[in-house]
Amino acid sequence: MGPVEVTTETAKAVQEVAKTAGKGIDAATAMGGFIANYVRGPVEQGLGIFEDKLRYARWERQQRLMQRAEAFLAERGLKEPPNGLPLKFAVPLLQAASLEDDDNLQDLWAHLLVNASVEPEIASHRMFVNMLENMSSLDARVLLVLKQSSTAPHDAIITGNLPASAPVWRPEMPQSDAQPSEEVLLSLANLDRLGAITGLGTAGGGTSWVAVHVTILGRKLIDACSAAA
Template identity: 45%
Template sequence: MTDDSKAIDEVAKTSGKAIDAGRELGSFISKYVGGPLDQAMGIVEDKLKYLRWERQIRLMERANKFLSERGLQQPTRKVPMQIAIPIMQGGSLEEDDSLQDRWAALLVNVADESSGSEVRRAFISILEDLSPLDAIVLEKIYDISAVPRDKNEVWTTSLPEQALGTKPEAEDLRPSAPVELSLGNLARLGLISSAMAWGGIAMLSRVHRTVLGYEFLKAIKHSSKSCDQ
């Protein structure tokens, strides 16, 4: 076989894999939006063709895994396209695995009628604005094992390791600069609110949790049992 023939053969193999992957992804999308396969394939071509192939596949695999862990083979409610497509786009563009898992969990939660999660477009834009550290800090603040749900006041000094329900003994109550920046972003998004102020400036050493924060975290959190959401 000549070098040209080998090159042509490799291109053919790669193209075949891409076509097969596209069909698999089209079938996956069709399950969620409830449309025919050719419509789903059109969505893949028109909306997702610019996304990285390996991130698309990982998102699909994680969503399928989360469904399986709930004992589900298929979504139990169809997701509107104006919700499903932005989630798939956002999840496919996300390069951090921990954040992409949250996109997959969001997709599964809105596709599971027993999850208790409301379908809200706002959750998509909020998740797009989170960094990996933001997500960790948010989960620590809402961790019921660290701070009881009925106690709204949270001290942030020890984050990202843990959130505190009582005032720490340390003299410097300010969290680290990266954590303070994350807290500022979470406050901007309405996921927490400041419990302290000095000279009219919000202090983030102590924060309050919000209804939006609870509902958002429930929507992006995976559980093998939907009743635990």
């Protein structure tokens, strides 16, 4: 590619960024106007309320993330991270973690951050960030219960009582077709989509969620996001 083509491509990229930024500004202004209608003030006041709230909310979550990470480091007997993280792992992790408004999920992010700095192998698995970013608090709780219940990779874990408990199926157990709640079914389906679990195949080619297996990826994710043993 010659200098002219490079310049042209750069100009196009700048234009696209400008368009995106412009849309963001328009959306924020619209929200400011929406708030202004309700507080009976100027658009500038509504926009200020909107921006200040977002800024404070993110600052608050950032502060909590730092505090939790420092606490988890201290639990390991460390005052600072022993290893640096690659940017392609650290940047998306920190962005997602600082926006997370669920305390339980943010603790998982903080553990992942600390654990990756202690064990560099974790930071080579970008999929951990992608998986956690696509999980709800219920998803994380369900996966943790499943992993804690299982003692072997090929255990079939009964799901009917999730998220309270999930016993491993044994031959001496009576046959049961009990399904978990619809909310848990959706959670199981999402965990399957993310590659953390697999359901049982049916004769018709579908998937049954009466029992599931936790994949090696699901196990490694929970380990990476948990306190050190």
